[in-house]
Every structure is written in structure tokens, then in C-alpha cells.
Amino acid sequence: MKEVTVPTASKKYTVFIESGLRHRVGRFLQDTLVKAPSSVFIISDSNVAQRYLTDVINSFESSIQIYEAVIPSGEASKSFSVYEQLLTKALESGLDRQSVIIALGGGVVGDIAGFVAATYMRGVRFIQVPTTLLAHDSSVGGKVAINHALGKNMVGAFHQPEAVLYDTETLFSLPNHEWRSGFAEVMKHGLIRRSDFYQWLVNEVTSFDGLSTELVNEMLERSIAVKAEIVTEDEKELGIRAYLNFGHTLGHAIETKLGYGRITHGEAVVIGMVFAMKLSEVVMQTTLPVEQFKAWLHSLQYQTDIPKELSAGDLLTVMKKDKKVEAGAIRMVLLRCVGEAVVKEVDDSTLLQAIEKALEG
Structure with missing residues (x-):
């Protein structure tokens, strides 16, 4: 055990x-x-x-x-x-x-x-x-x-x-869409805190079919250990626990606007993580493996684009109701590099432009 x-x-x-x-x-x-x-x-x-x-x-x-x-x-x-x-x-x-x-x-x-x-x-x-x-x-x-x-x-x-x-x-x-939903949070833990764990996932998980019990148990132990470490440091989300919301600000907005249940939580978060990585490159002036990440996601049957039926303005409105908003400013979880997260205030115009660009594909 x-x-x-x-x-x-x-x-x-x-x-x-x-x-x-x-x-x-x-x-x-x-x-x-x-x-x-x-x-x-x-x-x-x-x-x-x-x-x-x-x-x-x-x-x-x-x-x-x-x-x-x-x-x-x-x-x-x-x-x-x-x-x-x-x-x-x-x-x-x-x-x-x-x-x-x-x-x-x-x-x-x-x-x-x-x-x-x-x-x-x-x-x-x-x-x-x-x-x-x-x-x-x-x-x-x-x-x-x-x-x-x-x-x-x-x-x-x-x-x-x-x-x-x-x-x-x-x-x-579980059906594959439930694996996709849950695996989003597994990869998130690697992206924000453990680059070696993220790379292990990329190497070991190329399909959700045929995964061994031993691999799944190790994956869960390593993923939960990241969550436990962060929660121990910051139980009430006054600091670094906010990193666990990587991909969630836009992901939650997508869920809200589509209607709960239209897309799974994890599938929405994946779209949010791709968006946050692209936004990180703009705001943090860094280079991230976005295209490689998307290619891996596509091999696992994830959608990585914001649904075209949604509008940038509506999504921004919902994002401004996020729990991480302070004094009207949206605080996004971004990446300096794989394994290192940071929370940054991002102004509305930058966010709106980024969402519009993402919707254009």
C-alpha cells in the first residue's frame, strides 16, 4: 500500500x-x-x-x-x-x-x-x-x-x-473522457512544481488504454505528494496554494458559460493550461514547450482550443468573478518555466486580446 x-x-x-x-x-x-x-x-x-x-x-x-x-x-x-x-x-x-x-x-x-x-x-x-x-x-x-x-x-x-x-x-x-478529466490535474502538478514528474508523465502515458495498476499507483502517489506539499505550506490559499489553480481561471469560465456538464472539468482546465502557457510567454517573456505540450495532449484526445461558440468578452466577465481577483484585477497563475509557477496580475486588455487570439486559432 x-x-x-x-x-x-x-x-x-x-x-x-x-x-x-x-x-x-x-x-x-x-x-x-x-x-x-x-x-x-x-x-x-x-x-x-x-x-x-x-x-x-x-x-x-x-x-x-x-x-x-x-x-x-x-x-x-x-x-x-x-x-x-x-x-x-x-x-x-x-x-x-x-x-x-x-x-x-x-x-x-x-x-x-x-x-x-x-x-x-x-x-x-x-x-x-x-x-x-x-x-x-x-x-x-x-x-x-x-x-x-x-x-x-x-x-x-x-x-x-x-x-x-x-x-x-x-x-x-472509467471511460476515457473521465481519465482525460482527471489526468489534467495530474499533469498540472508536474507543470507547476515538478518538471521531472511532468517529463515522466510524457514518457510513460501515451494512452489511457492498458495502463498498469503499478504505474497508476505510482502516478497517484507522486501527484498527490505535490498537492500535499503545497497544502501543507499554505492550507487556506493565502499564498502558493493558488498555484494549484493553474489553468482554472479560464477553465472555470468555459465551464460556466457552456453550462456545467457540457465539458468535463479537466478538459476545460486543459484548455485553460494551454492558454496560460501562451499568456506566460507574453507576460513573463519566456519560452515554453507549448507546441510539444499540445501535441502530447492531442495524442491523448484532448481538445486544446477554446470552443468557438464562446466570446472573449463573456469569458473575461466570468473570469473577473474568480476567487483570485483582487480589487478588480485578475491574478493569473503563469509559468516561468516548466516546474515553476507564479501568480501575476494581468490587465483586462491583455487578457481580452489573448483570448481573442486564442479564439481565432
């Missing part, structure tokens, strides 16, 4: 990575938690529940009271209405402050279940049990949230899990 420790200021916890972990969730709670749960509330989605919910339930002893809620699959479930439904279920089930919420699913489930945990009775414990590649990023670091019509992840909290139990066996049932 591979383990990555996340020693944040508010809580120290471990990410466990191994095939088949979903069958041992109950045992892990018994071994990991200082105080046993009074009850367990498992939140999953319609796709994941039919595959894995029974496995997780069966991992518990019969003496533990277990409640469950299944939300519709997809980004649209990170909404106020679904959030309220989950809180109602928690109240009706009589969850107390010693209850534990389990987020069984991808990034959407982890975000909304974590936000329920952060706000129910002013905060209860929760465990992340990610089932997608994308969730390797979102399940670590304690950022939990729901979406607003005017912006993604704009209503949320910092609430660290007690542990992350990553059953990598679940990844091999």
Missing part, C-alpha cells in the same frame, strides 16, 4: 492508495478514528452507487447504523437544492456530532459531501473515498464547495477529511 501524509495546520491525515480499499472502509474507520462513529452517512452518486455502494456498506460491522443518499451524477448536482436535500436527510437520520460522512464518488460527490460535513452542526468528520482520477486532486486539501449560477465553487469552506481511502481498482471502470 502506498501512503501520503498531509500534515496541515488544522489536521494531519493520510491518503491511502491501494486496489480494493473500498472493501475495508469500515475497518479503516475503526483503526484510524480516535473516537468511533455514532453513525455513518454515505453520500454517493447514481453511477458510483450501483457499482460500489454495497461493497462499502458491507465493509462495516452490523452494529454500525448506516444511512445513505444517492445524488444524480454530474456537475449539476453541486447545487443549493441538492445541498439542502442532503442536509435534510442528515437531520431526518438523526446524525450527531460523532457521526461520520463518507464521500463515495468523484470530485462532485467529494465537494458537496465535504461541504455538508463542514456545515452540518458546524462541522462533523468525513472520509473521502474517491472513485475517479479527477478526485485524486479534489479529495486532498480540504476545499469543499457547491456551485452558484454566477461562478463555480463560489460557496464553500476549508474542511479537512479524517483520511482519504483511494481504491485504484475503481479507476479501471
Whole structure:
């Protein structure tokens, strides 16, 4: 089993990575938690529940009271209405402050279940049990949230899990578009912090078909270690944690304008990373391997251009609502070189011109 420790200021916890972990969730709670749960509330989605919910339930002893809620699959479930439904279920089930919420699913489930945990009775414990590649990023670091019509992840909290139990066996049932979505965050960690890891990915991942369990486990361990290192240094995103938003400012704007679910989060972020690299060359007066990066992305079936149906003005308007905006100035995560990120204020006219140029292809 591979383990990555996340020693944040508010809580120290471990990410466990191994095939088949979903069958041992109950045992892990018994071994990991200082105080046993009074009850367990498992939140999953319609796709994941039919595959894995029974496995997780069966991992518990019969003496533990277990409640469950299944939300519709997809980004649209990170909404106020679904959030309220989950809180109602928690109240009706009589969850107390010693209850534990389990987020069984991808990034959407982890975000909304974590936000329920952060706000129910002013905060209860929760465990992340990610089932997608994308969730390797979102399940670590304690950022939990729901979406607003005017912006993604704009209503949320910092609430660290007690542990992350990553059953990598679940990844091999994912369709390729889910691999593409999650792999965007893997490559991001190399681009912003570890050039050697980025180059390893370029060399080792030439297709999402036929990846070995050993390679996937090593990839996750190395990627999560980058996330853990940054979160440990900056838990509340007051400094370098903003680097983790590389590609996200434009990516979130694309998701918002297209409508949540039209394009996966990671696929939007990839477009945002290509844009940010090109913008870095202009703002930072540097040279980056943009064309080589795009060629690799194309070999993995990524779209790298901003959808033509979107307008530069509309995208800029949404970008100005980003959480990193300060005093009306958009702060973009850029690269000095592969492996070294920086946050820079970029004026509206420069951004608008860059987006228009990207739309022209």
C-alpha cells in the first residue's frame, strides 16, 4: 500500500492508495478514528452507487447504523437544492456530532459531501473515498464547495477529511473522457512544481488504454505528494496554494458559460493550461514547450482550443468573478518555466486580446 501524509495546520491525515480499499472502509474507520462513529452517512452518486455502494456498506460491522443518499451524477448536482436535500436527510437520520460522512464518488460527490460535513452542526468528520482520477486532486486539501449560477465553487469552506481511502481498482471502470478529466490535474502538478514528474508523465502515458495498476499507483502517489506539499505550506490559499489553480481561471469560465456538464472539468482546465502557457510567454517573456505540450495532449484526445461558440468578452466577465481577483484585477497563475509557477496580475486588455487570439486559432 502506498501512503501520503498531509500534515496541515488544522489536521494531519493520510491518503491511502491501494486496489480494493473500498472493501475495508469500515475497518479503516475503526483503526484510524480516535473516537468511533455514532453513525455513518454515505453520500454517493447514481453511477458510483450501483457499482460500489454495497461493497462499502458491507465493509462495516452490523452494529454500525448506516444511512445513505444517492445524488444524480454530474456537475449539476453541486447545487443549493441538492445541498439542502442532503442536509435534510442528515437531520431526518438523526446524525450527531460523532457521526461520520463518507464521500463515495468523484470530485462532485467529494465537494458537496465535504461541504455538508463542514456545515452540518458546524462541522462533523468525513472520509473521502474517491472513485475517479479527477478526485485524486479534489479529495486532498480540504476545499469543499457547491456551485452558484454566477461562478463555480463560489460557496464553500476549508474542511479537512479524517483520511482519504483511494481504491485504484475503481479507476479501471472509467471511460476515457473521465481519465482525460482527471489526468489534467495530474499533469498540472508536474507543470507547476515538478518538471521531472511532468517529463515522466510524457514518457510513460501515451494512452489511457492498458495502463498498469503499478504505474497508476505510482502516478497517484507522486501527484498527490505535490498537492500535499503545497497544502501543507499554505492550507487556506493565502499564498502558493493558488498555484494549484493553474489553468482554472479560464477553465472555470468555459465551464460556466457552456453550462456545467457540457465539458468535463479537466478538459476545460486543459484548455485553460494551454492558454496560460501562451499568456506566460507574453507576460513573463519566456519560452515554453507549448507546441510539444499540445501535441502530447492531442495524442491523448484532448481538445486544446477554446470552443468557438464562446466570446472573449463573456469569458473575461466570468473570469473577473474568480476567487483570485483582487480589487478588480485578475491574478493569473503563469509559468516561468516548466516546474515553476507564479501568480501575476494581468490587465483586462491583455487578457481580452489573448483570448481573442486564442479564439481565432
